[in-house]
Amino acid sequence: MSYTDIFKGKSIVLGVTGSIAAYKAADLTSKLKKLGAGVDVILTESAAHLITPITMQTLSANSVTMDMFSMNKPHEIEHISLATKADVIVIAPATANIIGKIACGIADDLLTTTVMATKAPVIIAPAMNVNMYENQITQDNMAKLRSLGYRFVEPATGVLACGVYGKGKLADVDDIVQGIADVLSNDAKKDLQGRHIIITAGPTQEPIDPVRYITNRSSGKMGYALAERAHMRGADVLLISGPVNLDAIPGVKTINIITCGEMLQNIMDNFNWADTVIMAAAVADYRPEHAAKQKVKKDADETNLALVKNPDILERLGKVKGNKILIGFAAETENIDDNARKKIVKKNLDFIVANDVTKAGAGFEVDTNLINVIDREGKITRYPLMSKAAAADVILDKMSIIKR
Secondary structure (H helix, E strand, C coil): CCHHHHHCCCEEEEEECCCHHHHHHHHHHHHHHHCCCEEEEEECCCHHHCCCHHHHHHHHCCCCECCCCCCCCCCCCHHHHHHHHCCEEEEEEECHHHHHHHHCCCCCCHHHHHHHHCCCCEEEEECCCHHHHHCHHHHHHHHHHHHCCCEECCCEEEECCCCCEEEEECCCHHHHHHHHHHHHCCCCCCCCCCCEEEEEECECEEEEECCEEEECCCCCHHHHHHHHHHHHCCCEEEEEECCCCCCCCCCCEEEECCCHHHHHHHHHHHHHHCCEEEECCECCCEEECCCCCCCCCCCCCCCCCCEEECCCHHHHHHHHCCCCEEEEEEEECCCHHHHHHHHHHHHCCCEEEEEECCCCCCCCCCCEECCEEEECCCCEEECCCEEHHHHHHHHHHHHHCCCC
8 A cells, every 4th residue: 555545535624723834734735635635624713814715725626614504515514524524634733722622522613513523533733832832731631632542743843933942833744644644544564663774766867067967767756665665664764865756755754866976975874774775776877987067068060978887886785784684676678587686696685676677567657567576596576567556565575574
């Protein structure tokens, strides 16, 4: 199950209350929609002073509800309908007021009555002044709600809207999305908890001049699928990514690099932290010997470009891996198995994932892959065409049973 699969078709009721951070609810709604969820927005009266219903209606593609006695849908009791429909209710931002009302069982508006009537999980993302957040009444109210099964996405620390520094900023939207994903996927296996995995993704780019470069073809989708699935299965993941056109993965620390040298440096800086390295990136094998400081003019009909070999990152890691797990990839066009086996030996890999990029569905820019997994003993396991998310789980399953 991929990250997108978790949200696809799910019904999320988003309650927005009267915090200055209400504007971030627009970004949250947009991200949830892009992940395939249906979003119904409830604005409190105070929230409507800070973000307009038309904004939330446009982003959610659903009517925004505010009034418990609205007759927009006379055949439905609004709060009961939304409470029953929801797979999860999210209150973001949540003020001290709404937290206090829910903790005391007060149901005097559409949002609180919906929360009272639901059997769905409720996630609360507080946002308020630091003194209000640290007030013992607020802390007691949150403790009570936690004891009753309500989930919280902790606020961040920083400069608040009032100019005071402290805890109370609404959590990053990606962290809220991750909190929702954790609740929706609470039946997912967490077999990788305690693991520390470095995953590389995408191409590297080696500059010829300020406007030109050489590179390898790669969308980064396989590496990102691996990072997403490893994170969802409980691992701590560091994603080191070349230039790609992909959204950041909530909850996954990402370092963006451009060149092979930058990728190698960042891997080595974090190598001691990791127990596993999965090199899914398509690292350029060569770089220009000299990168011009100014754009090279096309004056001549022919030109020569001197190239030098880049460091072989995987081979270097193989020499210092110790008891770490090291997994490589081989994108080939011929002699797939033989070429992959040679890399296992030369680079001291635990196993390698090979694919024939000339085959339909296994090339670049697609969401599927057709992989062969070859282990140190030379055993080959061939898999049918599958999504890259499913392929990621195959790879992680194989990784998880290796004894370190």
